[in-house]
Amino acid sequence: MSEVTLTINNQKVKAEAGTTILEAARRVEIDIPTLCYHEKLAPRGACRLCTVEISKGQRSRLVTACVYPVEDGLKVETESKRVIKIRKMLLELMLASCPGVKSIQDYATRYGITKTRFDVEPSFCILCGLCVHYCSEVKGKNAIGFVGRGIERRVVFFPDIAAEECPKCGECFSLCPTGVLPSNYALARLPQFTYNNIRL
Amino acid sequence: MPRLNSATDLEKLRQEILAHRDPNKPCVTICSGTGCHAYGSEKVADTFLNEIQSKNLQKKVDIRRTGCHGYCERGTIVVIFPEEICYLRVKPEDVPEIIATTLVEGKIIERLLYEDDDGQKIIHEGDIPFYKHQRRIVFGPNRFIDPKSINDYIARGGYAALAKVLSEMTPEQVLEEVKKANLRGRGGGGFPAGIKWETTRNAPGEIKYVIVNADEGDPGAYMDRSLLEGNPHSVLEGLIIGAYTIGAHQGFIYVRQEYPLAVENLYIILEQAREHGLLGANILGSGFDFDVMVHRGAGAFVSGESSALMTAIEGRVGEPRPKYIRTAVSGIWGKPSNLNNVETWATIPLIINNGVTWFTSIGTEKSKGTKIFSLVGKVNNTGLVEVPMGMTLREVIYDIGGGIPHGKKFKGVQTGGPSGGVIPESLIDTRVDFDELTKAGSMMGSGGMIVMDEDTCMVDVARYFLSFLSEESCGQCVPCREGIYQMLKILNRICAGQGKPGDIELLEEIAEVVRDASLCALGATAPNPVLSTIKYFRDEYEAHVEKKRCPAGVCKALISYYIEPKKCQACLICLRNCPAEAISGGKNLIHIINQDKCTKCGVCLEVCPPQFDAVVKLSGVPVPKPVAIGTEVKRKRGEKSE
Numbered sequence: 001m002s003e004v005t006l007t008i009n010n011q012k013v014k015a016e017a018g019t020t021i022l023e024a025a026r027r028v029e030i031d032i033p034t035l036c037y038h039e040k041l042a043p044r045g046a047c048r049l050c051t052v053e054i055s056k057g058q059r060s061r062l063v064t065a066c067v068y069p070v071e072d073g074l075k076v077e078t079e080s081k082r083v084i085k086i087r088k089m090l091l092e093l094m095l096a097s098c099p100g101v102k103s104i105q106d107y108a109t110r111y112g113i114t115k116t117r118f119d120v121e122p123s124f125c126i127l128c129g130l131c132v133h134y135c136s137e138v139k140g141k142n143a144i145g146f147v148g149r150g151i152e153r154r155v156v157f158f159p160d161i162a163a164e165e166c167p168k169c170g171e172c173f174s175l176c177p178t179g180v181l182p183s184n185y186a187l188a189r190l191p192q193f194t195y196n197n198i199r200l
Numbered sequence: 201m202p203r204l205n206s207a208t209d210l211e212k213l214r215q216e217i218l219a220h221r222d223p224n225k226p227c228v229t230i231c232s233g234t235g236c237h238a239y240g241s242e243k244v245a246d247t248f249l250n251e252i253q254s255k256n257l258q259k260k261v262d263i264r265r266t267g268c269h270g271y272c273e274r275g276t277i278v279v280i281f282p283e284e285i286c287y288l289r290v291k292p293e294d295v296p297e298i299i300a301t302t303l304v305e306g307k308i309i310e311r312l313l314y315e316d317d318d319g320q321k322i323i324h325e326g327d328i329p330f331y332k333h334q335r336r337i338v339f340g341p342n343r344f345i346d347p348k349s350i351n352d353y354i355a356r357g358g359y360a361a362l363a364k365v366l367s368e369m370t371p372e373q374v375l376e377e378v379k380k381a382n383l384r385g386r387g388g389g390g391f392p393a394g395i396k397w398e399t400t401r402n403a404p405g406e407i408k409y410v411i412v413n414a415d416e417g418d419p420g421a422y423m424d425r426s427l428l429e430g431n432p433h434s435v436l437e438g439l440i441i442g443a444y445t446i447g448a449h450q451g452f453i454y455v456r457q458e459y460p461l462a463v464e465n466l467y468i469i470l471e472q473a474r475e476h477g478l479l480g481a482n483i484l485g486s487g488f489d490f491d492v493m494v495h496r497g498a499g500a501f502v503s504g505e506s507s508a509l510m511t512a513i514e515g516r517v518g519e520p521r522p523k524y525i526r527t528a529v530s531g532i533w534g535k536p537s538n539l540n541n542v543e544t545w546a547t548i549p550l551i552i553n554n555g556v557t558w559f560t561s562i563g564t565e566k567s568k569g570t571k572i573f574s575l576v577g578k579v580n581n582t583g584l585v586e587v588p589m590g591m592t593l594r595e596v597i598y599d600i601g602g603g604i605p606h607g608k609k610f611k612g613v614q615t616g617g618p619s620g621g622v623i624p625e626s627l628i629d630t631r632v633d634f635d636e637l638t639k640a641g642s643m644m645g646s647g648g649m650i651v652m653d654e655d656t657c658m659v660d661v662a663r664y665f666l667s668f669l670s671e672e673s674c675g676q677c678v679p680c681r682e683g684i685y686q687m688l689k690i691l692n693r694i695c696a697g698q699g700k701p702g703d704i705e706l707l708e709e710i711a712e713v714v715r716d717a718s719l720c721a722l723g724a725t726a727p728n729p730v731l732s733t734i735k736y737f738r739d740e741y742e743a744h745v746e747k748k749r750c751p752a753g754v755c756k757a758l759i760s761y762y763i764e765p766k767k768c769q770a771c772l773i774c775l776r777n778c779p780a781e782a783i784s785g786g787k788n789l790i791h792i793i794n795q796d797k798c799t800k801c802g803v804c805l806e807v808c809p810p811q812f813d814a815v816v817k818l819s820g821v822p823v824p825k826p827v828a829i830g831t832e833v834k835r836k837r838g839e840k841s842e
Contacts, residue, residue, distance in 0.1 A: 044524040046676050048717045062716050067522040082716070086679075089713040093682035118686050118707065127675070146517070146675075149500070151685045153675030 004072040008080070015070040022050055022065040025078060032078050033087065033107050036128040037066045041137055046129060049090055049107070053080040062086070084111065092116045098126045098163055099193065124180040130131045131172035131181055141165045144172065157185055203477035205485035207363035210354070226261050226303055227281040229343060230290075233268025233426055234461070235815055236275035237582070240267075240292070244276045247295040256832060261303055264352075267342035270584040271330050274314075279325050279343060287312035295543075313534045322584065330581045331600045338546050339586040341387045342430035343608060347465050350472040359478055361549035365441050366486040378548065380556045380570045387413055387541030388616065388645040389484035389721075390634035391565070396538055398558035399528040400539065401446045402804045403536035403584040410447040410540040411513070411532075412439055413453040414462065415497050415504035418617030419668060421648035425541035425571040428455065428462035431546070432469045438541050438548035440479065442609070451492040453681050454509050458497060466494050472646040505720050506531075506539045506676070520720035541646065543572060550643015556670075563589035567633035571644065575601050576610065577651035578745040593623065596632065597651055609654040613735070618646025618665040618672075619725030621732025641732040643725070657754035658737040663691040665729040680723030683714035687730060697757040699745035704734060743798075749820020756800045759819045763804070765790045767814035769815055770833045774804035774815060788833050792826045 002017045015024035029153040035047035036088035043066035047166045050065040055075045135144045148154050173182045222403045228243040248263050269277045274288035287787050301307050313321040322328050347350040379394030383763045402604040473479035481489045495513050502508050503518035512518030530570045531537025561570050567589040576582045580602030604610050621642035634644050654812040668690040675681045711727030718724045743749045749760040768790045773785040782798040785791035808815040
């Protein structure tokens with residue numbers, strides 16, 4: 001693999017071609033915030049928190065660091081004015097939908113957000129999808145998945161698969177940034193039914 | 201049907217078809233597009249068939265069910281060739297008269313003709329103002345062709361472009377033509393098709409795909425539908441030419457399941473093309489192999505986004521993915537995949553047949569050719585129109601569309617579907633092309649054009665489009681999922697009369713982030729309806745927020761109906777018609793609306809006789825205190841109660 005050199009926050013960084021801006025930044029300990037990224041999983045650019053500003057020549061663009069491949073001569077700003085504006089709004093939006101989640105609170109503090117201007121409609125799940133993608137990509141089981149669209153999007157266990165697979169595994173529990181996943185699972189688990197003494 | 205093994209075979213077949221057709225034999229064409237279908241065109245066509253049979257005229261008259269003619273406002277449309285006599289709003293009851301008078305006696309039925317503003321009757325379809333100002337190169341053949349008949353298509357020179365490409369041109373030459381024609385994608389983005397083709401062609405890899413995007417989902421838009429329903433072979437011909445150029449051997453047509461007739465036609469025409477040797481192995485004896493699969497969409501708006509569409513074809517949930525590596529390089533199953541819209545594909549054979557010079561002579565400097573729009577909303581002639589790029593919105597709305605009904609004032613036009621924006625009256629002379637519409641804060645989109653009159657509330661319009669987008673967001677990324685939802689909540693609040701100071705600024709703040717940070721184009725363009733209406737109609741937002749007034753009188757929470765006691769003649773009409781029983785009064789007693797019971801349906805205003813004009817709609821002002829119940833109407837001497 002060939003090597004490229006890019007500049008992240010005025011710091012020259014070498015990276016292997018085909019890797020991403022986020023990987024390059026993390027290697028030199030430049031911290032770009034993420035919620036939906038995990039090194040074992042394919043990046044998806046869903047939380048958009050890792051948005052950074054890149055430029056090559058005059059024009060600058062906003063891209064997500066977790067997916068954007070490094071390029072030779074690329075200039076990356078991880079905390080530019082535009083980037084911070086975006087992160088602040090995203091965190092404010094997330095404080096309205098999942099105010100109790102520690103990673104969101106921590107990032108909010110880091111970017112100086114103390115309260116949200118939106119009505120709080122609290123949910124446990126931040127929809128980062130780590131559990132869903134871990135189960136399908138690493139375990140190949142698809143016991144957990146997304147249902148619904150837009151604001152109705154939810155993570156659910158599919159009882160028939162989950163009843164079979166999850167008791168042996170439970171690895172996604174530790175990935176969940178909210179810590180609520182095990183209880184969700186407990187609620188979704190198929191109880192063992194008996195009917196006329198026949199176990200179903 | 202024997203296979204066609206060369207361009208000569210195709211031409212021979214065409215001559216054979218034409219030899220069996222007498223150009224002077226009357227042919228009754230009945231529009232069977234979606235609009236006319238809703239008017240009952242099927243019954244009209246069946247009645248024609250039965251009547252012609254019972255009168256034993258089968259040998260003298262041909263009947264043809266064609267695709268959409270576009271003038272949907274006046275369906276069912278019947279055009280009789282060779283004279284091109286155009287009858288509008290034809291009902292099954294009119295059929296015997298048409299046969300007896302026009303087909304047998306050769307006379308025209310005046311009452312079924314188009315009548316212009318001066319009462320002048322117009323006989324020929326092409327002379328009707330709605331059609332006269334159009335340039336229907338892509339959409340025009342619809343009216344001559346039975347979409348289920350490959351012979352109809354071949355008779356009009358169909359597949360000649362494919363034959364030419366396969367027998368006379370190298371893929372490089374075709375690519376050069378498409379690039380020179382500067383054909384820009386009709387799906388909305390306006391990206392040059394030739395450059396996209398070239399990227400896919402040059403991308404490494406043996407396996408490549410070409411795809412038709414027929415996931416048309418904008419509310420009120422049905423151009424692609426009408427092409428697939430009316431002239432599907434033209435789309436397929438374009439696709440095969442594209443495949444040959446790019447080096448693809450497999451194509452997909454992604455079509456909405458909600459378009460049953462389009463789906464049905466596609467299966468029929470693909471089979472016809474295979475039987476004729478126009479699809480499958482060794483097309484027209486050229487050695488080029490290519491086949492097509494139909495993929496039916498499961499009803500998600502976002503699946504029209506290229507990467508989501510490709511994910512759906514792979515058999516997964518149709519959600520977009522980041523496209524830092526373009527789908528032209530890494531699309532379906534990571535293979536180079538070229539996606540174009542229905543209209544783009546249908547334009548390709550025209551460019552090959554008529555040449556680049558002809559094509560580039562139509563349109564503006566940077567937007568060549570024509571564009572089909574679905575002209576809907578508050579406009580007299582609703583329907584599908586095809587105009588050269590560069591025509592002004594005024595020409596489209598007034599010359600073709602016939603202006604605004606009921607003498608109302610034009611207020612704005614929404615172009616580009618839910619992701620587009622509203623263009624105000626001050627910009628009505630904007631030329632319709634990719635760049636000018638974008639400059640005006642809207643976009644071409646796939647070609648929706650919704651005309652709005654003075655009775656349209658712009659905050660409500662923005663609210664409507666955002667509620668559509670909030671339901672259609674896939675929910676994957678935070679700005680689109682949460683941002684649109686919060687914008688919608690603010691708009692709902694403003695429309696409900698609960699707007700707060702700072703709401704407009706907050707909308708702008710969220711909009712900017714949703715635009716800049718969203719994963720795909722759905723999110724990136726979702727703020728357009730909000731931003732464009734704030735830009736051009738900020739005063740309307742301010743009236744809602746600050747004065748709790750809806751200037752257009754649309755937002756129910758901000759309006760009240762009131763009966764002016766001095767004008768009320770106690771005619772009982774509104775009282776009897778009120779569905780909420782909110783009006784009290786009686787004979788000779790002034791009618792009063794009980795504001796607590798009133799549902800603001802507006803029936804009282806509609807039914808109050810114009811000579812009294814007693815009911816008024818109020819907004820932003822308190823409702824005057826009603827007169828005491830039981831107050832009698834004061835009449836002048838000699839006047840009688842109604």
